[in-house]
Amino acid sequence: MNKNKDVAGEEPSGALMADVARLAGVAISTVSRALANPGRVNEKTRAKINAAARQLGYTPNAMARGLRVGKSNIIMIILPGSLYYGVSQIIPQVLQSINKSLIQGGYNLMIANLDRDEISERHILDLAFGGSVRGAIILSSKLPEVDGRSLANSGLPIVSMLLDMSDAGLQSVVTNDREAVRDVTAELIRLGHRRFFYLAGPEGNYHDVERYAGVLEALEAAGLSDELVRRSGGHLDYQHGFDIGVQAADDFAQLTEKPTAVIATSDDMAISFVSCIQRGGLRIPDDLSVVSFEGSPVCEFSSPPLSTIEQPVEEMGRAAVDLLLDAIDQRQKTAEVRTVIRSRLILRESVAAPKS
Amino acid sequence: MNKNKDVAGEEPSGALMADVARLAGVAISTVSRALANPGRVNEKTRAKINAAARQLGYTPNAMARGLRVGKSNIIMIILPGSLYYGVSQIIPQVLQSINKSLIQGGYNLMIANLDRDEISERHILDLAFGGSVRGAIILSSKLPEVDGRSLANSGLPIVSMLLDMSDAGLQSVVTNDREAVRDVTAELIRLGHRRFFYLAGPEGNYHDVERYAGVLEALEAAGLSDELVRRSGGHLDYQHGFDIGVQAADDFAQLTEKPTAVIATSDDMAISFVSCIQRGGLRIPDDLSVVSFEGSPVCEFSSPPLSTIEQPVEEMGRAAVDLLLDAIDQRQKTAEVRTVIRSRLILRESVAAPKS
DNA sequence: CGGTTTTTAGCAAACGTTTGCCAAAAACCG
DNA sequence: CGGTTTTTGGCAAACGTTTGCTAAAAACCG
Numbered sequence: 001m002n003k004n005k006d007v008a009g010e011e012p013s014g015a016l017m018a019d020v021a022r023l024a025g026v027a028i029s030t031v032s033r034a035l036a037n038p039g040r041v042n043e044k045t046r047a048k049i050n051a052a053a054r055q056l057g058y059t060p061n062a063m064a065r066g067l068r069v070g071k072s073n074i075i076m077i078i079l080p081g082s083l084y085y086g087v088s089q090i091i092p093q094v095l096q097s098i099n100k101s102l103i104q105g106g107y108n109l110m111i112a113n114l115d116r117d118e119i120s121e122r123h124i125l126d127l128a129f130g131g132s133v134r135g136a137i138i139l140s141s142k143l144p145e146v147d148g149r150s151l152a153n154s155g156l157p158i159v160s161m162l163l164d165m166s167d168a169g170l171q172s173v174v175t176n177d178r179e180a181v182r183d184v185t186a187e188l189i190r191l192g193h194r195r196f197f198y199l200a201g202p203e204g205n206y207h208d209v210e211r212y213a214g215v216l217e218a219l220e221a222a223g224l225s226d227e228l229v230r231r232s233g234g235h236l237d238y239q240h241g242f243d244i245g246v247q248a249a250d251d252f253a254q255l256t257e258k259p260t261a262v263i264a265t266s267d268d269m270a271i272s273f274v275s276c277i278q279r280g281g282l283r284i285p286d287d288l289s290v291v292s293f294e295g296s297p298v299c300e301f302s303s304p305p306l307s308t309i310e311q312p313v314e315e316m317g318r319a320a321v322d323l324l325l326d327a328i329d330q331r332q333k334t335a336e337v338r339t340v341i342r343s344r345l346i347l348r349e350s351v352a353a354p355k356s
Numbered sequence: 357m358n359k360n361k362d363v364a365g366e367e368p369s370g371a372l373m374a375d376v377a378r379l380a381g382v383a384i385s386t387v388s389r390a391l392a393n394p395g396r397v398n399e400k401t402r403a404k405i406n407a408a409a410r411q412l413g414y415t416p417n418a419m420a421r422g423l424r425v426g427k428s429n430i431i432m433i434i435l436p437g438s439l440y441y442g443v444s445q446i447i448p449q450v451l452q453s454i455n456k457s458l459i460q461g462g463y464n465l466m467i468a469n470l471d472r473d474e475i476s477e478r479h480i481l482d483l484a485f486g487g488s489v490r491g492a493i494i495l496s497s498k499l500p501e502v503d504g505r506s507l508a509n510s511g512l513p514i515v516s517m518l519l520d521m522s523d524a525g526l527q528s529v530v531t532n533d534r535e536a537v538r539d540v541t542a543e544l545i546r547l548g549h550r551r552f553f554y555l556a557g558p559e560g561n562y563h564d565v566e567r568y569a570g571v572l573e574a575l576e577a578a579g580l581s582d583e584l585v586r587r588s589g590g591h592l593d594y595q596h597g598f599d600i601g602v603q604a605a606d607d608f609a610q611l612t613e614k615p616t617a618v619i620a621t622s623d624d625m626a627i628s629f630v631s632c633i634q635r636g637g638l639r640i641p642d643d644l645s646v647v648s649f650e651g652s653p654v655c656e657f658s659s660p661p662l663s664t665i666e667q668p669v670e671e672m673g674r675a676a677v678d679l680l681l682d683a684i685d686q687r688q689k690t691a692e693v694r695t696v697i698r699s700r701l702i703l704r705e706s707v708a709a710p711k712s
Numbered sequence: 713c714g715g716t717t718t719t720t721a722g723c724a725a726a727c728g729t730t731t732g733c734c735a736a737a738a739a740c741c742g
Numbered sequence: 743c744g745g746t747t748t749t750t751g752g753c754a755a756a757c758g759t760t761t762g763c764t765a766a767a768a769a770c771c772g
Contacts, residue, residue: 014485014487014510014511016758016759017758017759018758018759026721026722027721027722027723028722028758028759028760029721029722029723029724029759029760029761030720030721030722031759032758032759032760032761033720033721033760033761036759036760037761040719040720040721041720041721042719042720042721045720045721054503057485057503057504057505059481059482059485059486059505060482060486060758060759061423061486061487061488061757061758061759062483062486062487062488063419063422063423063428063487063488063757063758063759064423064727064757064758064759064760065758065759065760066419066727066759067417067419067420067423067726067727067728067729067757067758067759067760068726068727068758068759068760068761069727069759069760069761070727072419074466082452086443086445086653086654086657087442087443087652087653087654089442091447091448091451092447092448095447095451095467096438096469099467099469100469103469103475103476103479108466108467108468108483108488109466109467110430110464110465110466110467111451111455111464111465111466111467112464113452113455113456113459119459120459123459125415126415126416127418127464129370129413129415130415130416130417130418131370131417131418131419131728132417132418132419132464147410147413148413149413154370155370242653242654242656242657245657268654271654271657272657274657275657275658275659275661278659296443297442297443297598298442298443298598298624298627298654300598301442301598301601301627301628301630301631302631303631303634303659305631372728372729373728373729374728374729382751382752383751383752383753384728384729384730384752385729385730385731385751385752385753385754386750386751386752387729388728388729388730388731389730389731389750389751392729392730393731396749396750396751397750397751398749398750398751401750401751416728416729417727417728417729419727419728419729420727420728420729420730420757421728421729421730422729422757423727423728423729423730423756423757423758423759424728424729424730424731424756424757425729425730425731425757426757487758
């Protein structure tokens with residue numbers, strides 16, 4: 001916002017609508033209308049205004065517009081505390097997908113990082129209550145609240161991604177964790193596997209509950225006992241996936257009756273587990289089949305190439321933005337609070353029939 | 357921004373400063389001063405105001421403040437077109453580091469994605485010229501320009517990260533690409549390697565120029581010919597690292613005189629190259645030593661664990677924010693346009709002395 | 713051509729906060 | 743206690759854009 005009113009000509013200069021009006025010889029409100037409501041302004045007048053705006057490199061001041069209209073053009077995305085894990089590209093994928101869709105809808109994307117401390121929760125609530133943002137997409141997190149303020153009470157349109165909060169009435173875009181893991185477990189059963197090793201995320205975590213339930217459902221559907229599956233992990237969060245996998249390799253070494261198939265609930269766990277197991281002399285998939293969850297690109301170049309359930313992150317991002325923009329525009333496009341976008345199993349060389 | 361003026365009491369309600377003033381029995385300007393310039397308001401009055409603000413859950417409207425003060429509290433980060441690669445965690449690391457530092461400085465972080473098309477370039481320039489953002493950090497990209505508007509001419513404080521633009525007068529935070537690659541090449545030479553295979557990023561790209569120059573410097577310092585190094589790649593961008601590595605494995609297979617050491621300029625290239633080479637029967641590091649650049653976490657769990665040069669991304673993010681905030685506050689903290697933060701070589705099992 | 717209807721431009725106020733200025737109140741000092 | 747200085751609260755205008763309303767201009771029609 002360069003206030004340099006003395007510069008005339010083609011120089012970009014942070015011109016105001018008032019400058020455009022002066023140059024075009026019309027009122028400020030006519031400029032506003034010509035740009036935002038062209039049908040309300042005579043074509044000849046409009047041409048004059050557009051030429052003046054172009055000459056001055058006029059760019060509207062979004063703060064002024066937001067204040068007058070009472071609506072910001074910013075959407076915040078609330079991200080979980082730690083933005084990076086091991087090989088996961090979920091955050092970059094989500095950001096790119098969402099940003100692209102938002103820009104097409106005329107919005108800008110702001111990052112709000114939810115560290116689960118007071119400072120970051122207050123930051124998010126300030127954005128919501130101060131009118132700075134027009135809506136929120138929240139990724140794998142509960143809604144923040146502090147000082148008697150809760151995001152749930154802010155009146156802000158919100159869409160949850162990855163974490164199903166439809167029970168609480170929150171529009172949610174999720175993938176079919178349970179079904180996907182059930183199907184891959186069924187595939188392992190079909191191959192002949194009867195002993196399973198499950199590498200768990202944090203106990204009670206939505207994703208872990210869903211994924212483990214998928215394993216149990218597949219066992220039940222095959223008429224098998226749920227005692228055929230052993231758990232490792234449960235204490236660390238997904239961002240410590242490598243550590244979970246390393247510990248799981250130790251746990252595995254302690255088992256007298258060795259499982260023949262590993263169901264890891266993140267690519268990180270699988271990768272570090274496989275690395276440690278192989279250093280102990282075991283071979284994948286000859287001695288042990290391995291599947292994981294997430295679909296990180298590097299799985300294709302693991303040794304051996306890792307079978308994984310790929311989450312449809314970009315599609316989910318687009319769906320989340322669509323739902324959010326509908327909520328902002330108060331369009332009732334859909335009665336579904338819960339939108340499920342299916343994950344896809346990618347079978348690679350890490351899975352084979354057990355030896356016997 | 358709920359305009360519900362009829363609700364009194366503890367209910368969070370998007371209250372205005374005018375509401376706080378009414379409840380505290382003072383003027384609006386006194387509320388403003390009590391919150392922003394406490395020394396200008398009597399302690400008793402201030403207590404009344406703070407209590408009223410707390411009771412109403414008052415949150416300042418950043419758009420109003422920004423408009424009046426003439427300064428936004430938003431910083432944009434301009435990210436390269438594709439946000440995700442293979443195993444790189446640079447984007448999440450940068451975002452987390454920068455966001456944390458900005459919040460401490462009272463700023464919010466907005467994403468601007470530079471796709472190198474008109475729409476995204478115009479989007480960035482609108483943010484800059486419209487006063488929506490107070491500064492910019494640009495990551496691995498040149499400054500956008502379109503329609504006679506250039507980010508360089510916007511008057512906006514800008515810091516470049518990863519790409520050295522200090523020649524153009526732009527504050528730049530970079531790492532020592534050249535020196536780091538020179539040192540790792542020198543280490544390979546010290547181990548006895550005399551034939552090298554260099555997996556290149558895009559020809560002419562700043563990073564590739566620097567890293568390849570490092571290789572040549574090490575050869576020269578050891579009195580060796582630069583003909584001892586063969587290049588592969590040069591056509592694809594870093595985000596296609598896996599593809600570069602796959603193609604490099606083909607190129608390697610064509611070489612009659614096999615190099616004994618590979619210098620890959622990204623972890624993705626190294627990982628996919630190693631995967632393909634191993635499937636062809638070669639062993640790492642017995643037949644071929646491998647080093648790469650970037651320091652992605654998964655390198656520790658590769659087979660074998662991959663030696664890599666780790667970039668100090670978080671520290672660079674912090675430095676970039678410091679420089680940007682200094683420029684915004686017009687503090688002349690440093691005369692250095694170029695800030696170099698050193699990368700660190702992590703030697704793992706992928707590097708050994710050549711067989712003979 | 714004159715009366716009626718539609719289109720168009722512009723005035724003025726709004727949005728929520730900040731800050732210069734002034735006057736009143738409080739504090740200080742001999 | 744009175745004069746002087748400092749502190750404090752409040753008025754009013756500013757920020758850049760939008761939009762309701764009105765009046766004037768243009769278009770329409772018999």
